[in-house]
Structures are given as C-alpha cells and as structure tokens.
Amino acid sequence: MGRTKGRAGGIGLRPAVFSVVLGLSAMPAIAQNFNFSNVVVEGNTQVDDPTILSFAGISRGQSLSGGELNDAYQRIMDSGLFQSVEMTPQGNTLRITVEEFPIVNTIAFEGNSIIGDERLATLVKSQTRRVFSPTQAEADAAAITLAYSQSGRTAATVEPQIIRRSANSVDLVFTITEGRVAEIERIAFAGNRTYSDRRLRQVLETRQAGILRRLIRADTFIPERTQVDRQMLRDFYLSRGFADVQIGQPSAELTRDRGSYFLTFNIQEGQRYRFGNVSVVSEVPGIDLSDFQDQLWIKRGSYYSPSSVDNVTTRMENVGVQQGLNFIRVEPRVTRNVQNGTLDVQFALVRGPRIFVERIDIEGNTTTQDRVIRRQFRTVEGDPFNPREIRQAAERIRALGFFSDAQVESQQGSSPDQVVVNVDVEEQPTGSLSFGVAYGAVSGVGFNIGFSESNFLGRGQSLGVNIGTGSDSVSSTISFSEPAFLGRDLKFGLSANYTTTDSENSDYDTKSIGISPSLTFPVGDYSRLELRYNISEADISDVEDDSSEILQREEDLGDQITSSVGYSFSYDTRTNGINPLGGVLLRFGQDFAGLGGDVDYVKTSMTAVAERRVWNEDLTLRAVFEGGALTMLNDDVSTVPNRYFGNSIRGFDPNGIGPRDLTAENEDALGGNYFAVARLESEFPLGLPAEYGITGGLFMDAGSVWGLDDNVGTDGVEVDDSMNLRSSVGFSVFWSTPIGPLRLNFTKALKKEDYDEERNFDLTINTRF
Incomplete structure (x- = not known):
C-alpha cells in the first residue's frame, strides 16, 4: 500500500509512527516512579490540550510508574486522532509531542465504471470534514471489494490513497481495478x-x-x-x-x-426411502384421534418428503386449535427401516409448554402498513405460542414479495411464560412499468404497455393497468384487488376492460366493454372459490355485404348488454402440492346471464391439467383438456362476442376452424356454442448445454368448435355446425432468451375440413424491459 498511484501527489497509506522517549538522565532505573508538576503538549492544532490530557489520564502531581506512563501513551494512540505520539520526561515536566491525522477534504473514486460513485459512497464509513483514519479507510476498501465480489468480480482490487493538501487536509481516493467478471x-x-x-x-x-x-x-x-x-x-x-x-x-x-x-x-445421495407405516398416537389423555387420522394424506409407498410430513403436521395442529386443544403439539417421529428402504412416521400428540404471545413487534416497514404484515399471522397477542405457526407466518411474509429480506424471531417476554415475536423487514420496490412486444408469423407485431403495483399505498393491494395493440385488436384493462377484504382471507377484485377486434380471418369487427367485481376465498388447502358479477356491452359491426346472412342478422341486433353472475372453483396442486414431480389443476365455472340486460344464457367452462416429470425428471409430460358450452335461454340467439372460436388448437389460424357459411363469398368464421380440445405435450432436453436454455417438445392437439342457434345461412342454406373433429401434431423449440421466452411451433394438421385455415409455423416472443 506504500506506493504512489493514480494521481500526481498521491501517497499510499503508511502505518502510524509512535514512541515513548524516556530520557536516561531523567530515569536512572526503569522501575523509577515519576512525578510531573508540569505537562506540556506540542504539535496539536485541531485537538486541544485538555482533550489530549483526558486521553492520557494524567494529572499534575500524580505519581506514575514507567508502566503507567506507557499506558497513558497507548490511550492517546487509541483515540485514533494521531499519526504519532512521543512522551518525553524532562525533569518535573512531561512533554507530549503529537502529530495529528489530517482532515478528510474530499472522498473520490477512480477506475470504477460497473458500480457508480453514488453506490460506492453508501459503502464507505469515512466522512469528509472528519479526521482521517487509515484503519477505517482500509475497512472501506474491503467493503468496496466485497461489493464487487458479490457482483461476480472476484478479482477486483481497491487501494485507498491520500493526496496531501494545505492546512493539514487530504483527499481520500479509492483507486479501483474492477477486473473481469469471474x-x-x-x-x-x-x-x-x-x-x-x-x-x-x-x-x-x-x-x-x-x-x-x-x-x-x-x-x-x-x-x-x-x-x-x-x-x-x-x-x-x-x-x-x-x-x-x-x-x-x-x-x-x-x-x-x-x-x-x-x-x-x-x-x-445415501439411500432412497419410501413412506412405510404412517400413524397417529396421543400422549394426552381424552383426545379423540378420528379427526386427526383424517389428516393422514400421506400415501404408503410414495417417496419420503419432509414437506409432506410438515403439511400433515400443520393440518393436525389446526385440528387441535379448532377443537380448543391449546398447547397441543404434533411431533413427527421417524423410524428408519434400512433393510426395506422405508421410513415409518408416527405423529405424536403431546402437550407443549404453556407459553403465550405477549406482543408482535414490527420494524423496518417505512411504506407497508403494520396491518399488512400482522395479518400474515394466524396468532394474535394473548394466543398460545406455536413455533410452527410463527415459521409459517414468516414464509407468508416473504411470499408477499414486498420485502427483500424478512426476519421473524421470538424471544422471552416480560415473564418466562411470555414470548415477544420480532419482525424485521427490509422493503423493496413493488411497482413496475413494463413494455412488451409480441410477434406472430401471421398475426404480425403487437405492442403492450403496462403498469402494476402490488403494494398500492402500502396497503397490500394490487393495481394494474394494461394497454395492448395487435395487428387486429386493441385492448385495455384496469384491475384492482384487495387480498384481505373486511380483514379476512377474502380477496375482492374489480376489473374493467375495453376491447376492439378486426379479426384476421373475418370481415367484421367486434367491440366490447365491461366491468366485473369478484370475491375469492379458500375452501381447502389447494382449492379456491370465486364469485363474480359481470356487466358488459358488446356488438358486431362493419359486416361486409358478401358475408353470411347469419352475421348480418346479428349486426342488426345492435349493442347488447349482458348482466351475469358466476362462480369458478379451482383445485391446484402443481406448485405447492405434496408431489414434487407434478400436480393437477381442475377448474370449473359457470356464468348465468339474465339479471337484466338483453341476453339470457348459461355459460359453462372446464379446464383440467395434469403434469408430471419422469425419466429422472428430464422429461415433462402434460395433458390438458379444455371445454366450454354456451346454452341460450328464452329463445335468445348467441352472437359472435359470446361464442367460442377454437383459438387454442395449434396448427390452425385464429378463427381458423368451426362452422362457416360456405355459400357466402368470404366464408367468414362464425364460431360455435361449444368447444372442446385435448392437448398432449412433452418437453425434453435436446442435448445442448442446459445454460443455453433451449429445449424441445412434441405435442398433439385434437378438438372442435360446433353448434349454432341460428344456422340458416345465405340463400336459406343451412350451415354445417356439427362436431367435426380436427387434430394436429407438431414439434416445438423453447428458448429462454435474455429478452424473453421464445417459442417456435412447427405444426402439421392431420384432420381438418377443406375450409379450415391452417398455420404450419408460429413464432412468439414476449419481453419486459
């Protein structure tokens, strides 16, 4: 560190020079005691004499040994204000000569480009207009080096240097060699x-x-x-x-x-175990085990998983709370059977210590309101203390996504039977402004701009605005949700949308505008129920003269208002289920229109997804079924905005399948009241390095769109609206690029109608920046 580098006049940091000079004439023997009637301080310009004497701890007339004189010297040096100190006894006078550290004039950084000056300034503890400290400067250099190491530049070096200025001041310069990314x-x-x-x-x-x-x-x-x-x-x-x-x-x-x-x-790796005997016992008399046994969802013979054990433990403790069994704990006791490779798990109900939650203290949240964090706890002040519940509350707080760090710890309260739960969070940005671009080989380029805030005004609410344009559509959506409506696990949502389309394969336009409030709440560990209301207005317009008379009659209806109530039930184990190799999604919903408005119908939709990873998880298999049925009531006739068009069947253009009026010149797609599609997919490695993010896939789709209320087309000819099966196979290339996921589909239609519009290749890419 002792060489000049960086700027002219710069000098490296050097160790402080110090000594205690004991004049031999004044001190015949080292064991001699000293008694000074006078103490003289020299060399100081910034620190006054009384301060230095207070550091030394010496008073006039005090008898001092040689060791005590050394201690006084050390105390002055330890103040960190002086480069050197000399203490010289001269008869009855003690002369203290000091050389002060300079004052830091400015702090600068040289050689940095990856990390800016503003970021570096937050890392250093040295301050301008304060006394320069070589120890602190070295610590600052280490902090900067660590920041570079954390960004992947482990070869970075930082050298603190000082440049002498007038009036005993210096400039502190950190000379940085960033090095390459390791x-x-x-x-x-x-x-x-x-x-x-x-x-x-x-x-x-x-x-x-x-x-x-x-x-x-x-x-x-x-x-x-x-x-x-x-x-x-x-x-x-x-x-x-x-x-x-x-x-x-x-x-x-x-x-x-x-x-x-x-x-x-x-x-x-060790041995691989499966679940053996799974049972529940009670060491607390008088407990009925039947409700607890109902929570044993672990399947004998399945592979052992700590998360499965933890899920059962949590459900059992929840049963205990529901039955008013305070301080009941569930202890999973695992017994290894090495010979047959099984683990027996016994869930024991035991009585835990009588400890209560005294209070929950929350710190670090400058924007997020306390109640947003507090509602993640199922425990309130005065409740029995449950360590497992506290750990799960910590996970729920982290899962909010509002904090870069969240620590939840417990400590003893005002008495041995009281616990204080401390929550310390560090907030992070929760809003985003996104710009997107999408490309389809046929549909062309589309753009999207969106704003989202997941912690609106610190209330834990979400707000989103999205505007998208494509070659044949413009859509805008605004949404708002409150996840704890009325202070309960009840999500209130409100969305509004406005969409216009000029479809690729249809010579007519559509327009719709609507608003929909909803309530969603859990009905099980993996299931939720949504209740909603929707009111919307839609129409079909600009129907060409050579289009089907069916479309022309629908255009004559003008704007139609739909007022409906509906529900959706979903069951999803794909991400948080007990099987890490896969899961299922089941969703079923219905909407009932007729609460006012111009149309009466029942619209039913269903989705089923099963996913599993096999062959040591290198191959992902997925089966998907989707279906929908639109049943018009009171002699109403379905219109284009309400019908299905089968856009989820690959190998065909949007609006490329379904009933068409073949007697009309343009043979517009009419859609249908019913649709069903089954998709089988696989995704697998292509032998390329995994870091390239390129995988392949095979798929097969089969389905159809059919059914019209009004199937009398041009010149009175009936449209074929029967269920004609379509199918396709294809190969996909998935590429996780730095600018977004890219997918290329190469598809071949196996079964189709002559009038269907095929799509053999499709490329899509989405990005946010």
Missing part, C-alpha cells in the same frame, strides 16, 4: 447416481457460461450464491426421498487464465 466455465457434480448433471444444474441458481455469457449474469461466480445452491440441492434430494443426503462444500477452481471457475458439488 464466470462459471463448468458446473460438475460428484457422487450423483440417480440424477444427471443436466437435471441437477436446473436446480441451481448459478449457471454455466454459454454463448450468451455477455447477457446472462447468472453465470458469474459469486461465493454467497453457491451456498444458496447447496441448500437448493439438499432440498431437491430431500423432497424426493433421500433422507440422508449430504451436500459438501462446493469447490471452486480457477482456470489457467484465472478468468473463470470450475465449480464442483460433492454429493452423497
């Missing part, structure tokens, strides 16, 4: 027998450097991130039955050019 050249695994390196790399946040290394920042080597990766690997194995898995400290080796790393994770 990339991960290769991620390898040792000891993995069950899962391939490719599959395990998908678990990690860290990625190997690939052809897009200039854009993908996840390939940088950040030591802190590898610890997160290590935990993610452990959770991955535990959730799949490897109860004894051990993930060693990852080893990082520099390549020869010292510009990248080889990262290796050492894994000891």
